[in-house]
Amino acid sequence: MTVTSDPTEIQPGKVRSRMRGTIGELPVRTALRQTVVVPTFNERDNIATLLDRLTAALPAGETEIVFVDDSTDDTPAVIEQAARTCPIPITVHHRENGVGGLGGAVVEGMRLARGEWIVVMDADLQHPPEIVPGLITAGARDGADLVVGSRYAGGGNRDGLAGGYRRIVSGGSTVVTKMIFRNSLLQVSDPMSGLFAIRTSSLAVEELRPLGYKILLELVVRNRPGRIVEVPYSFQPRHAGESKSSMAEGVRFLKHLGLLRFGAQRSRMLIFGLIGVSGLLPNQAALWGLTHLTGVHYLPAAVIANLVAVGWNFALTDTLLYRSRRAHRSFRGRISRFFLLGNADLLLRIPLLALLVDGVHLGVLWANLVTLVLSFAARFLISDKVIYRSRALKPVTA
16 A cells, blocks of 8 residues: 655654554654654553653654554553653554564564654553663664664663573673674674664665564664664663563574574575484484384384374474474474475485495494485485475566
């Protein structure tokens, strides 16, 4: 849907909303100093305080606020209600599917932004709104393309992180990320920061393919901004609501690191390999139990053990690695093809196993391990290209 507007003036106290296919447009001039992009997910109790503090910190005539919302509660309605009395123009863009998680929401906000600078911050007030002018001032003064609000630069702290577990996770992920992307992050002490300002002219939104909530890392690695400066700040306790950090977000973060470092296919192959390695345990355990505890001959025992391992691998592959591609095929279609592939290699593995055991006199468990390793590459390529192949995009016609 295309929207046009008269870019001549700002009308305070109005909201420009894009929700569920309906758009109400507010005329806003294009020469704005900054756009504040705020991704939200069930943050209704933080909105009023956030807007009060942003309004006190920023000049209304030079600012707009863009909320990109993935909420399941009434957060969008709360934003619209608060916007009626807010002097800063506000955009509400509600997404039904939440593609890309929080990072995807930020990219959507960047596409809607019209300021010279785009400031990204959370809605929970752990990023103090009062620091926003300082980010812009530092960027303009130092000729920077990117200004990072850092908890680790001199004078900053992360005291607002709740509990030792979150501190360990935050610190550990920062160390790992800086090790993996050492050259790209030479100027960045806090690559996990969710608070930053980027000069719009240095932003290439079409290059961003976020996954999860670490959008700053995506931006630095893919956009490669020229000059980066940091502004220290104190990470604050959450004002209201609950943290969105979860095991699922942790898995997304690891997948994102793999995609950025190795590329899509090599990253999937690495994860596929890790899943395959994890399947060795149930395979070998089942083979040992059948041959040592029940006396089953090693060849039929290897077939049964393979079925156990294939079931294990399918569960992990389907839920962790190819979750986003599952809609292209039914569950029955995915599992039948996966089991067919997972057991087809028995036609080669069983004769090879017999050769290694009876001909070379290798132990059953070692021989079985050799055959599993040799079948890995073929399994991955067939899974990646056949079972979970990406659906080709149709050309867009006018």
